[in-house]
Amino acid sequence: MLEGAxxxxxxxxxxxxxxxxxxxxxxxxxxxxxxxxLESTMQEIGDHIEEGNEDEKSRRTRSKRAKK
Structure with a gap:
């Protein structure tokens, strides 16, 4: 609204x-x-955290399989 006035x-x-x-x-x-x-940045950070959690879960699953 006030931009470019x-x-x-x-x-x-x-x-x-x-x-x-x-x-x-x-x-x-x-x-x-x-x-x-700020809201969009926080959403991006949340997405990166979720991706990191998923990667960590898959690493744990692979390491458990390798130990068996």
Whole structure:
């Protein structure tokens, strides 16, 4: 919403709804973008952990078979 807004657009927002509200909206959108990025990163980490657990399970199964 606020991305790519021109300086005139910013001044119009400030004059219409006030400086504190514009700052709050700007920070809200910045926080939202960072939360989305953080969420996707956490999902990737979880996927890597699951893959590592599956690899460890398969190694244990192979080592048990080799011992028999």
């Amino acid at each position: 021109s300086v005139v657009g910013w001044f119009n927002l400030i004059s219409n709804i006030g400086f504190p509200a514009v700052v709050a909206l700007y920070l809200l959108f910045q926080l939202e973008r960072r939360l989305v990025s």
